[in-house]
Amino acid sequence: METVGLAERLYNTYPHELDGGRRQRIGIARALALNPKFIVCDEPVSALDVSIQAQILNLMQDLQEELGLTYMFITHDLSVVKHISDNIAVMYLGQVVELASSKELFKNPLHPYTKALLSAIPVPSIKHKRERILLKGEITSPINPPEGCRFAKRCWMAQDRCFKETPELKNIGNEHHVACHLVK
Numbered sequence: 001m002e003t004v005g006l007a008e009r010l011y012n013t014y015p016h017e018l019d020g021g022r023r024q025r026i027g028i029a030r031a032l033a034l035n036p037k038f039i040v041c042d043e044p045v046s047a048l049d050v051s052i053q054a055q056i057l058n059l060m061q062d063l064q065e066e067l068g069l070t071y072m073f074i075t076h077d078l079s080v081v082k083h084i085s086d087n088i089a090v091m092y093l094g095q096v097v098e099l100a101s102s103k104e105l106f107k108n109p110l111h112p113y114t115k116a117l118l119s120a121i122p123v124p125s126i127k128h129k130r131e132r133i134l135l136k137g138e139i140t141s142p143i144n145p146p147e148g149c150r151f152a153k154r155c156w157m158a159q160d161r162c163f164k165e166t167p168e169l170k171n172i173g174n175e176h177h178v179a180c181h182l183v184k
């Protein structure tokens with residue numbers, strides 16, 4: 001509890017007596033109790049409000065440095081992704097469609113799905129507006145997906161080939177991997 005910043009007076013409290021941020025600290029403490037090197041964090045801050053999110057993310061980064069941890073951080077929140085990640089894998093319907101360092105991915109997104117995701121990040125400026133890519137079309141069923149690219153039904157760049165051949169995840173240089181027929 002000390003490691004995750006919980007006061008001694010809280011030792012005997014019940015979960016319902018703690019707020020969301022403190023309960024999340026308990027979750028982190030439970031994960032750390034086994035002295036792991038690798039922790040899978042599945043949406044660890046999505047239920048928290050923004051100020052508490054920042055506290056928990058800062059705590060996780062401090063612990064990472066102190067204990068030499070590796071996190072696999074699963075989230076749909078791209079601002080959080082940008083803040084915490086060294087490397088990013090973008091997934092669509094259970095498949096990795098783009099994999100790169102955080103810096104590279106935000107500077108040079110290549111897969112159409114990644115471009116659409118990044119276009120949805122709000123810009124904190126009234127002078128600069130980012131053009132939003134709105135995805136239309138039907139979401140392919142993940143239960144029995146057909147041949148071809150799983151994103152094809154929603155992709156504005158799709159060609160005939162995309163509906164027949166599944167694109168492989170290829171290294172296009174600089175450890176930037178993309179699964180799209182149009183990216184060379």
Ligand code: SF4
Nearest residue numbers: 149152155162180181
């Ligand atoms: S392979 Fe085709 S459908 Fe899939 S992302 Fe690339 S262009 Fe779009």
